[in-house]
Amino acid sequence: MELSLPGVARATGHDGHELLFPDRARYHDVVAAHREAGFEMLSSLTAVDYLGHPGRTLPPEVAPERFELVAILLSLGQVKRVRVRVQVPEHDAEVTSVWDLYRGAEAMEREVFDMYGISFTGHPDLTRILMPEDWEGHPLRKDFGVGRVPVQFKHAPGPR
Amino acid sequence: MGLEDLQHNFLTGRVEDLVKWARRNSVWPVTFGLACCAIEMMSVGAADFDISRFGMEVFRASPRQADLMIVAGRVSQKMAPVLRQVYDQMMEPKWVISMGVCASTGGMFNNYAIVQGVDQVVPVDVYAPGCPPSPEMLLHAILTLHEKIRTGEITRRRAPQAQRPEELAGWVPERPDAIRLGTPR
Amino acid sequence: MTDRDHTATDAPAGVDPESPFVRETYEGAQELAPRAATATEELEREVGSVLRLPESHGVDMSDIDIEYPDDETMIINMGPQHPSTHGVLRLMMELDGETVLRTKPIIGYLHTGMEKTAEELTYQQGSTNVTRMDYLSPLNNELVFSLATEKLLGIELPPRAVWIRMLLSELQRMSSHLMWLATNGMDVGSTTMMIFGFRERELVLGFFEKTTGLRMNHNFIRPGGTAADLPDGWEDDVEVILDNVSSRLGDYDDLLTGQPIFRERMEGVGALSADEALNLSATGPILRSTGIPWDLRRTMPYLAYDEVDFDVIIGTYGDNFDRYAIRLNEIRESVRILWQVLDKMPPGDYRVQDKKVTPPPRARIDESMEALIHHFKIFTEGFKVPEGEVYVAIESPRGELGCYLVSDGSSKPYRLHIRAPSFVNLQSLPVMMHGGLVADAVATISSVDPVMGEVDR
Numbered sequence: 156m157e158l159s160l161p162g163v164a165r166a167t168g169h170d171g172h173e174l175l176f177p178d179r180a181r182y183h184d185v186v187a188a189h190r191e192a193g194f195e196m197l198s199s200l201t202a203v204d205y206l207g208h209p210g211r212t213l214p215p216e217v218a219p220e221r222f223e224l225v226a227i228l229l230s231l232g233q234v235k236r237v238r239v240r241v242q243v244p245e246h247d248a249e250v251t252s253v254w255d256l257y258r259g260a261e262a263m264e265r266e267v268f269d270m271y272g273i274s275f276t277g278h279p280d281l282t283r284i285l286m287p288e289d290w291e292g293h294p295l296r297k298d299f300g301v302g303r304v305p306v307q308f309k310h311a312p313g314p315r
Numbered sequence: 316m317g318l319e320d321l322q323h324n325f326l327t328g329r330v331e332d333l334v335k336w337a338r339r340n341s342v343w344p345v346t347f348g349l350a351c352c353a354i355e356m357m358s359v360g361a362a363d364f365d366i367s368r369f370g371m372e373v374f375r376a377s378p379r380q381a382d383l384m385i386v387a388g389r390v391s392q393k394m395a396p397v398l399r400q401v402y403d404q405m406m407e408p409k410w411v412i413s414m415g416v417c418a419s420t421g422g423m424f425n426n427y428a429i430v431q432g433v434d435q436v437v438p439v440d441v442y443a444p445g446c447p448p449s450p451e452m453l454l455h456a457i458l459t460l461h462e463k464i465r466t467g468e469i470t471r472r473r474a475p476q477a478q479r480p481e482e483l484a485g486w487v488p489e490r491p492d493a494i495r496l497g498t499p500r
Numbered sequence: 501m502t503d504r505d506h507t508a509t510d511a512p513a514g515v516d517p518e519s520p521f522v523r524e525t526y527e528g529a530q531e532l533a534p535r536a537a538t539a540t541e542e543l544e545r546e547v548g549s550v551l552r553l554p555e556s557h558g559v560d561m562s563d564i565d566i567e568y569p570d571d572e573t574m575i576i577n578m579g580p581q582h583p584s585t586h587g588v589l590r591l592m593m594e595l596d597g598e599t600v601l602r603t604k605p606i607i608g609y610l611h612t613g614m615e616k617t618a619e620e621l622t623y624q625q626g627s628t629n630v631t632r633m634d635y636l637s638p639l640n641n642e643l644v645f646s647l648a649t650e651k652l653l654g655i656e657l658p659p660r661a662v663w664i665r666m667l668l669s670e671l672q673r674m675s676s677h678l679m680w681l682a683t684n685g686m687d688v689g690s691t692t693m694m695i696f697g698f699r700e701r702e703l704v705l706g707f708f709e710k711t712t713g714l715r716m717n718h719n720f721i722r723p724g725g726t727a728a729d730l731p732d733g734w735e736d737d738v739e740v741i742l743d744n745v746s747s748r749l750g751d752y753d754d755l756l757t758g759q760p761i762f763r764e765r766m767e768g769v770g771a772l773s774a775d776e777a778l779n780l781s782a783t784g785p786i787l788r789s790t791g792i793p794w795d796l797r798r799t800m801p802y803l804a805y806d807e808v809d810f811d812v813i814i815g816t817y818g819d820n821f822d823r824y825a826i827r828l829n830e831i832r833e834s835v836r837i838l839w840q841v842l843d844k845m846p847p848g849d850y851r852v853q854d855k856k857v858t859p860p861p862r863a864r865i866d867e868s869m870e871a872l873i874h875h876f877k878i879f880t881e882g883f884k885v886p887e888g889e890v891y892v893a894i895e896s897p898r899g900e901l902g903c904y905l906v907s908d909g910s911s912k913p914y915r916l917h918i919r920a921p922s923f924v925n926l927q928s929l930p931v932m933m934h935g936g937l938v939a940d941a942v943a944t945i946s947s948v949d950p951v952m953g954e955v956d957r
Contacts (some may be wrong), residue, residue, distance in 0.1 A: 200921035259781025283606040288528030302427025351635035361698030376583035428613035
């Protein structure tokens with residue numbers, strides 16, 4: 156049973172899951188529509204920083220941005236997973252929160268905020284969750300270094 | 316600690332041995348299990364590798380009642396002040412075993428999140444390598460610590476502790492082999 | 501380390517910043533703030549408004565019968581170092597007398613930057629990193645990472661590799677649940693249970709040491725299969741384990757299940773309803789304790805779980821006792837699966853014979869130049885994985901363990917995200933604890949079974 160979502164690009168992933176590519180404005184509605192259609196659980200919510208990626212496979216109508224928010228919805232009744240991928244630009248990294256639909260999104264969105272700096276409007280408590288409160292920077296961004304300390308007798312702190 | 320100033324004669328020498336015997340045979344650890352090494356530490360406390368035969372099965376939850384802090388696991392940036400605070404709350408004499416490679420040097424995680432060696436935060440007496448050290452290795456580390464207590468190296472090594480940065484500034488150790496403790500905060 | 505000097509503005513409300521008692525471990529906005537400083541939406545949690553869909557975006561707090569002015573409630577901190585054996589979880593609780601109103605778990609005390617480290621390690625090395633996340637069931641972490649990599653590579657494993665993985669995965673489930681029984685027993689006060697649990701667990705760890713070389717953090721399940729074949733005589737070892745564990749499960753029943761003190765402490769405590777669990781994305785024993793029969797081994801089978809016979813255990817009330825019963829019976833089911841694996845283990849290769857992915861056997865390196873080159877390439881540069889992204893999920897002892905892997909065609913993952921079950925399950929803790937007594941906090945945390953390594957990664 157496929158939801159009719161006009162204007163939202165679709166694809167199928169390597170693992171056979173359905174992929175959806177709504178734009179930021181429609182992301183919340185798409186997730187709400189899925190919740191109505193029986194997707195009771197938000198499995199996972201994470202983000203990817205595509206800075207420096209040689210080229211990812213996207214449907215032609217989707218304009219790639221630096222960040223991509225990935226939400227994985229699960230329907231227990233239909234035993235089905237759907238992946239919703241939203242492009243988030245770097246200069247305006249803000250997305251609507253789905254906390255009002257799935258309470259389980261709270262910690263996941265806080266983690267995305269902490270690690271990537273993407274803000275979620277409508278989130279009750281958008282603070283850092285993994286890093287200390289006074290940490291500067293967002294560690295999982297590609298321009299944030301690993302922070303490797305040079306080790307004696309190893310010639311250079313470069314990639315292994 | 317009251318022992319290093321004793322000019323030893325036959326009687327006080329014996330007293331020192333007695334005190335050191337008592338100290339090493341009832342070292343009570345504080346529960347400071349952080350990650351995977353904590354599981355191996357718990358295994359040491361359990362049946363197969365019984366730590367109770369060394370008098371150490373009482374893992375005190377309160378640092379005020381503990382002698383030994385076994386830092387078992389990786390110390391993250393957020394945890395480092397907590398570690399220091401728990402260490403400061405322990406009463407002298409106190410010892411630290413750094414269990415596992417993550418506690419000793421940062422281990423396989425040479426990155427922004429892990430303190431590269433817990434000796435940047437607290438002074439360490441025994442380093443136990445391994446990822447995780449098997450319970451036998453931890454017991455070897457504990458016995459090494461007992462040996463250090465027995466031979467009295469501990470009492471010779473420590474320098475007076477200062478609490479405020481102003482006191483530590485310009486401080487010169489009295490004994491050349493003493494170690495400046497910790498990082499001024 | 502960052503500079504953590506705190507200025508006067510950083511201290512919590514009502515605290516004199518010059519006082520020697522201002523904590524150096526102040527985590528600012530991550531902590532539980534007094535009511536006056538908390539947003540309405542966050543306060544909503546307290547009235548169980550998890551499911552009240554906020555078309556109006558929230559409950560009007562003046563509708564509620566009991567109002568708590570700030571000086572009537574007390575905010576206490578159960579610091580990252582505490583006697584509960586479940587790792588460095590910090591809990592701030594707001595109490596009205598002994599009743600818990602709001603709870604806020606503060607995590608991050610074990611954040612290791614594993615997802616960032618994974619981007620620096622090749623796929624062959626990836627298992628070493630991922631295995632340290634959920635350190636009570638490390639083989640499951642390696643399994644999910646390997647499954648994700650193999651899906652991107654598009655390779656299929658020989659049957660023996662699949663069944664060896666299943667054997668290890670079920671033994672791991674058994675050892676994790678035994679560990680849970682031990683630590684839960686200790687948290688509730690039964691040190692005998694702790695000794696029992698660890699004693700049984702040593703049998704399983706002995707088998708792991710014989711097979712993989714290590715008691716924990718094995719780095720054994722790698723993309724392409726497993727690192728080595730099972731040792732000779734493994735059937736006898738596994739039979740010894742199964743016989744011992746089966747007979748001793750009866751001991752645990754005698755010790756705990758019928759015992760009135762244990763029942764009083766666990767029944768009715770930490771209750772969660774099915775709707776709440778689904779909305780909070782709880783999986784694993786927490787979800788099954790509310791009555792929903794969702795087990796990925798049955799509903800979305802991976803490995804060869806559709807070829808073995810086992811039951812999915814569900815509870816009724818969603819309280820601590822149900823979760824205890826589920827985990828105890830899951831050990832029985834694992835024993836049942838393992839007897840079948842013993843019978844059905846196929847002969848053959850323990851890893852896929854693709855030279856680009858799996859290293860050659862060590863003896864071949866002396867004989868063949870090609871084997872030497874393949875070995876060198878795999879262990880230095882690593883094998884390249886085609887560009888793409890996948891999400892694979894398995895049923896770990898704590899719930900749905902997922903791996904979202906993005907590859908850019910090189911030999912290192914571009915992005916690795918592990919959907920850790922404990923991270924998500926912790927969100928159900930405030931709901932479980934609301935309205936309960938503070939003395940039940942430790943028992944409830946224990947029944948959620950968080951492993952801080954995977955919560956913080």
